[in-house]
Amino acid sequence: MVRRSATGSPPIPLHGGGRSSTEADNPRSSRRRVIQLQPVPAGRLLTVYLTLCLALTGLAGRLAWLQVKEGDRLQQRARAIQTQKTKPIGKRRPIVDRKGRLVALDEERFTLWAHPRYFNFPGDDPNLIRSSSDTVEKLAKVLLVPAADLMRTIDGRKTGVKLATDLDPETARRLRELGISGLDLEPYPQRIYPQGQLFANVVGFLNLERVAQAGLEQSRDKDLRRQETTRQMRRGADGTPLPDGLQAGVLYTDDLRLQLTLDARLQQVAQQALARQLKQWKAKRGSAMVMDVRNGEMLALTSIPSYEPNKFWKFSPGLFREWSVQDLYEPGSTFKPINLAIALQEKAIQPNGTVNDVGQLTIGGWPIFNHDRRANGILDFATVLQVSSNVGMVQAMRRLKPSIYWEWMRRIGIDTVPDTDLPGAVAGELKTREQFTTQPIEPATAAFGQGFSLTPLKLLQLHAMLANGGRLVSPHITRGLRSGDSLAPAPAASGLQLMQPAVTKQVMDWLETVVEKGSGKGVQVPGYRIGGKTGTAQKALNGVYIPGARITSFVAHLPIDDPRFVVLVVVDEPQGGNAYGSTVAVPAAKEIIEALLVLEKVPPSTGKKPAGQPTVRG
Structure with missing residues (x-):
């Protein structure tokens, strides 16, 4: 039996544990909740407002610190990343006799460095690492050094192995033609005296550290040093050179030479x-x-x-x-x-x-x-x-x-x-x-x-x-x-x-x-x-x-x-x-x-x- 309320509201089951047929048929009705809105305390609003103001103030202060105090340092770091620098290697001017015959000159020499963990031959899969023995066989023919000697030099090392020094430009060219990845040729100048003993008593020489030790090499040391400056070039994010990075005169070539009166x-x-x-x-x-x-x-x-x-x-x-x-x-x-x-x-x-x-x-x-x-x-x-x-x-x-x-x-x-x-x-x-x-x-x-x-x-x-x-x-x-x-x-x-x-x-x-x-x-x-x-x-x-x-x-x-x-x-x-x-x-x-x-x-x-x-x- 159903009893209807006086207000005309839906009937209320008599049995306390039951559900109406409407609730059973519509599951969404069971998830509906009614949230009663209550006023927020003024203290909480003030706390949030002050927190936001403090955060904005800190952010503004940090920006000001980076731009005013740290601006120069950060700009230098950015330029260091964007700029490529080429340091001079200390070349010297040639010396010639009264008729222009070479008496002393700088000749380019090379040091060969090997990095075995990157050895790879032309045509190989990029992920393939060649063995040191394979690489040494090719190098021995160019360097005219027994392969066994080169292998002993490498001796299981993975990188930074000096294989040879004082290599002439022709040998360096032949090494480049091999196309082997994992080899680096480091250039450096070496003073050469093509006349041998003929002018030694007056011209002198440079020691192995390129420090003048005797003769004109020592007394005219400043005159014999080339005018070399550190070159800087700006580069874009992809490494493309930018023309605005070159300074005036940076590409000047010093072709001066010291002329003797001697024949x-x-x-x-x-x-x-x-x-x-x-x-x-x-x-x-x-x-x-x-x-x-x-x-x-x-x-x-x-x-x-x-x-x-x-x-x-x-x-x-x-x-x-x-x-x-x-x-x-x-x-x-x-x-x-x-x-x-x-x-x-x-x-x-x-x-x-x-x-x-x-x-x-x-x-x-x-x-x-x-x-x-x-x-x-x-x-x-x-x-x-x-x-x-x-x-x-x-x-x-x-x-x-x-x-x-x-x-x-x-x-x-x-x-x-x-x-x-x-x-x-x-x-x-x-x-x-x-x-x-x-x-x-x-x-x-x-x-x-x-x-x-x-x-x-x-x-x-x-x-x-x-x-x-x-x-x-x-x-x-x-x-x-x-x-x-x-x-x-x-x-x-x-x-x-x-x-x-x-x-x-x-x-x-x-x-x-x-x-x-x-x-x-x-x-x-x-x-x-x-x-x-x-x-x-x-x-x-x-x-x-x-x-x-x-x-x-x-x-x-x-x-x-x-x-x-x-x-x-x-x-x-x-x-x-x-x-x-x-x-x-x-x-x-x-x-x-x-x-x-x-x-x-x-x-x-x-x-x-x-x-x-x-x-x-x-």
Whole structure:
């Protein structure tokens, strides 16, 4: 029975546990819920509002911090990711001789690195990893190294294995052609000296760390460094280069090279001629130099023994210095023409004057005699040079006040460093003014080239002064930096005028008689007028002369009618009783002179009958 409510609402079952048929048929009606809306407490709204405000304030503060405080740092990090930098590898400028022949250059070399975990051959599946043995078989044929040696080097390592270094560009090209993944070629510059020992004494070398150790490489280190800058290029997200990343001038190519005044052909002739004489006379060392008297340019400067700059580690460090520029010696008779020029300049002697060579003198209790202990009697000054009379020179220089003599020794720079670009040049040694003027033996020994010391380079400079009319030129071996293949012309005549041209011309005439009639006969070349002077001096060590030790030398001027060149050959400690300047140094000087006349195309002298052209002995 159903009871209807008074309000007309649906009937209510009488049995409490039952469900109406409507609820059973419609399951959605059972999920409907009625949510009663209640007012939110004001405190909760305020909390949410303050939380949101605090979050927004923190976000704004963080943005401000990143943009204002951290902006520069973050921008740098972004640019570092977007920018590719190429650091310079420290290349150096080439060195060439006076004709443009390469003397020193940087050549690209490579180091081969292997990463076995990435080994893959062309055509392989990208995911395939080749074995080290397969790779080594291909590499061994290119590197010309046994495969077993390469395998021992890898020895199970997965990456970063140095397989070879000092690889030339051709070998590197062949390795690239293999196309093997997992191989890296790291380029680096290596200094090469294609002329070998020929210029080692003046050019020097770089060590294995590319640090200059000697010669021009060291003294002109800054000039020889290329102008290299770090290159930066902006890239897009996909790696595409962007044009706005290049700075002005970043692609500038430095093609400068240092040009020498030396001639490789003459240098070779001088080295070979000197080597023959040192071998024949079992000498300790020797040096040969050629200078243009007009401007001080050196055409040849060679010393023996020398070293191989491409393998410098195999040689004694004592060979890395140029002794003709850095070591002092007493010049002996080769200084006598300089003394006669000083006496003529001061009018202490006359061109037609004479001296009495009595064979021996005693000065201040010290005996002075000629090398052959012979008295030559009355001599003119040409003959004094021809017979190399010590007594005659003392007689001539005694007419000059010691104080004036000493001042001239200072004026011509005996005790000062020559103005030169040759590295390591040193000053000579000269007695003090008081010693020179109060002890008669000092000017007496200086008269025949002993009692003071200088370098062979300084002696060459002084003889160039005699040849060029009295100008003291600066000896040098570089013409400066030149661009590309261009060559610098020879500089104009220069130098400080110290003596009258008439004075030096008179001395040159006397020197010509030494070659015509005296000890310099062996250097005669048909058709050319040549002057010269031999020298055989005792060798001193710590102020004491070494018994039997001597230094032989010869200096030549040519041609006398139009002086252009001075040649100096110095040989240290030749062995044998007949070892003199005329027998040891003159033959080498003649070979050099013959080559010089051909290479510089020197015309025959006026007043001389031309003969067959001299030949260059290679």
